[in-house]
Amino acid sequence: MHFPGKFHELLMVEQLDRISLSFLVDDLVIHKGGSGANIAFGLGVLGRRPLLVGAVGGDFAEYRLWLEEHGVDCSQIHVAPDVHTARFICTTDDAMRQIGSFYTGAMARSAEIDLAGLPALGVDLTLIGASDPAAMVQYTKQCLELGMPFAADVSQQVTRMDGADIRTLVEGARYLMTNDYEWELLLQKTGWTPAQVAEKVDIRITTLGENGVQIVGRDGELKVGVVPETGKVDPTGVGDAFRAGFLAGTEQGLSLERSAQLGSLIAVQVLESHGGQEWVWDRAAGLERLGDAYGPDAAAEIAAILPA
Template sequence: MRIAVTGSIATDHLMVFPGRFADHLLPDQLAHLSLSFLVDRLEVRRGGVAANIAFGLGGLGLTPLLVGAVGADFAEYEVWLKEHGVDTGGVRVSHERQTARFMCITDEDANQIAAFHTGAMEEAGDIDLRHLVAVDERPGLVLVSPDDPSAMLRHTAACRELDVPFAADPSQQLARLDGGQVRELVTGATWLFTNEYEAALLRERTGWSRDQVLAVVGTWITTLGAGGVRVESAGRAPLTVPAVPVAETADPTGVGDAFRAGFLAAVGHDIDARSAAHLGCALASVVLAAVGSQTYEVDTAELTRIVERAYGHGAVGPLAAVLGGRS
């Protein structure tokens, strides 16, 4: 299946604080918060939600179409993505702005404080998905991930107009969207992705109950961190897939993106949701042990061993279309 991934493309500035943020937050002074953290390490990495997901899909043998807006500083990054199986034909280059920047500090408990400068992403709303579909191979699925809100709404509307299945992944942008916009983004989605906090925020924004959300989407995928993943569909009992145990966490940045890449790679081969979640969790565990969102290599032999150790030998068979014969 051809998958188009729309959303942010960015450069990540990742810093590590050798302590706990909580130890420096004074409850009676939060209204006047002013803190500076001396960090031990700075890593400048390639990132952005859409680019991270497309990178993972490319590593798993798909050729995803990346759709987003970047600056003129994107040339080296574009070469990298092409070398890793990503079609950048849907990327718009701005002549006025630089590629978006993500700046993040992580403490020893894996808590994060971050800021995101949109840069060229402000122009993502000018991308016409209908034009891309007209000149390129029609995708079997479009993932609408965090982006300029106008772009997210425009891409969702285009999917409905073109009758192309789409997956909704509003995640970080839930804080910027109002209830009507969130309802517009998720209604009719074949897949809805959130983490546990975002799931609660989505219900608050829309005013919908869990059952009302499930009435307008095909399947709701909620990542639960160390608790694994919950898969829900209307009329069915919720399915929880445990996370893959990880001995040491190097950096949580991009872990959710890796899960989505593994999950959607399986979906692209018509694999069931339980097995897709197995692959998503396996790839997420690989990224959790690396620093940066695109510093890992997809080794399908190793992914096969991870799936087998975590979920049993029988869990490998359904994923043969993705993992079989690749190394």
């Protein structure tokens, strides 16, 4: 939903303990979403064949068809027919600030999923994204036990989880993926320093909004700027889009820098669209934007792995 105003103008600090507000919104749109589905959708559009693992409700049939049409393998989806699929209900104001509520629904059944069969399916990397916190911890332990490389993407669940669980999610990851706010909160809750985190993960990727992305690895640090936007429409799913582009690049052998540049291109396309899966892939336009932002050499290298 969209609120034609600014939230902060309606909030009174001295009355926050008695807050009771409703917002008259001027738009209501229902979008397909979910962090895992958004990332898988992006990977599918970019020509990969991602395997989506998660728990959904009995209302998933139409959504399954959409994802499969866009290259996502839904064969490992766990269906709980007696509940609804998880939903995020969000209102965005004119300053692009958001107030939202999250209904867990079938996501609460995520711990019923067993990852033991993934190695036999040829999975190269498992991204453990925002889900039921207990399930996220369970998946991390399974990846370590099975010797499967994984990306730790604690996302908004960093606000819910305690330091011990966050430490379990992070240690041993090939990639640690957060935004700058989540990164600072992760440090606060775990008690780790950035140097200690660097000892526990191979590569840390921290998105910085309009300031680009910071990548810290064992061989050093680099920063990649954004692809300039044509306008801000909806920030929902921008981080998921970056992850899709980044992973599509690294999976096909691009360098970390080039992968981050591709991630930044997909992220800005989502920023310029309503919802996390309404963006449309246009190879020629995408390469032009990459060239303008990062130069012709970057565009040429990234072009080699992009679908028509």
